[in-house]
Amino acid sequence: MAIKNALLVDDSKVARFALSKLLENRDMEVNMAGSAEEALDFLNSNGRPDVIFMDHLMPGMNGVEATKAIKGNPDTAAIPVIMCTSKKSSSFTEEAKNFGVYNILTKPPHTEGLSMVLEQLDRDVIAGTLPEAPITEFEGGSRADELLNVPRNASVEMSLKSEGEPASNGNSSSNVVPLTSDLIEQIARSAVKTHVNNRLHELLSSLFDEQFDHLKRALDESRSKQESIVEERLNAMGSLVEERTMHLRDEVAAEVNLNLGRELADLKKEMKRNSGFTSEHMAELKDHITSVQTIDTEFWQTLQSEAIQQAHEISRETAEDIAQRTIDLFVSQQRSASSRIYTVSLAASLGIFSVGIAWLAGLFG
Secondary structure (H helix, E strand, O other): OOOOEEEEEOOOHHHHHHHHHHHHOOOOEEEEEOOHHHHHHHHHHOOOOOEEEEEOOOOOOOHHHHHHHHHHOOOOOOOOEEEEEOOOOHHHHHHHHHOOOOEEEEOOOOHHHHHHHHHHHHHHHHHOOOOOOOOOOOOOOHHHHHHHOOOOOOEEEEOOOOOOOOOOOOOOOOOEEEEOHHHHHHHHHHHHHHHHHHHHHHHHHHHHHHHHHHHHHHHHHHHHHHHHHHHHHHHHHHHHHHHHHHHHHHHHHHHHHHHHHHHHHHHHHHHHHOOOOOHHHHHHHHHHHHHHHHHHHHHHHHHHHHHHHHHHHHHHHHHHHHHHHHHHHHHHHHHHHHHHHHHHHHHHHHHHHHHHHHHHHHHHO
16 A cells, blocks of 8 residues: 555544544554644654645634645645545535545544545555645635625725615725625624634534543543452462462371371381291291202202213223324334334345345356
């Protein structure tokens, strides 16, 4: 949305508060002024808002005069102004747009009407189609002249009220308006009406502000009382819960201690009954020791016999091994001696054979 911030101008705190809440619900930044003069000072010294919500009737400078002042300033003339008023006539809407007002928002404002006005304004801002209303200057007495249909350059001539008489003689200018009693009465009524409306608006605004302040104080006091009552009740409930919890904790602890005491007493009695060895226990222990000794004796006898048998087997195996080694050694020695005898015999035979051959050779030689 192109509309991000707004300036809200209204002399009523209630009206400012109601409209500001509606605008803040639309995520808009809202600045407020309590009078038209304050709004003009704000525009001169602060940033430019995206839209101005202007109240119609205010003491001092009213909404129409403030709108004309804003539109007459080149720095603020482009800011769209939405007039907040209770008047709903089409003639007033057209007249307000001629003053430079963008649109009318009826009071009190409603969410639907505000949404329609802001959505239309957003479309016009994005499209660049904001209307440029003609601006006219306010001069003294112009409002009364417009209300009474009196030319602005006309002069006033005092004359008595008389039926059927012409309003002016032939020598008078056509712009001279006779100041008759009817005209004076109309001017007086218009002035009194304007004064009464302004005064009534001031009284109603003051009454609304007082009621708002009173209601706010009453709500604050009621909220404070409710908070204090709730806090007192919570404290009382907390104390009651703590007290009951403490009693319950004490009761549970006492019951647990009593049960533990009973169990310990029973255990002590049981231990006293079972303390020491009786004759039956001693007989059982003796039988157990005897059986253990018998088992140990048999075990040792078995182990001894097995050890003797293993020693015999080891001795026999060792003797057989030694005997085998002795036989092998003897055989090897016998073989070695036989080999030497055979060699000596062979050498002797060869020697004898050689001697015989030599002898034979000598004989036949």
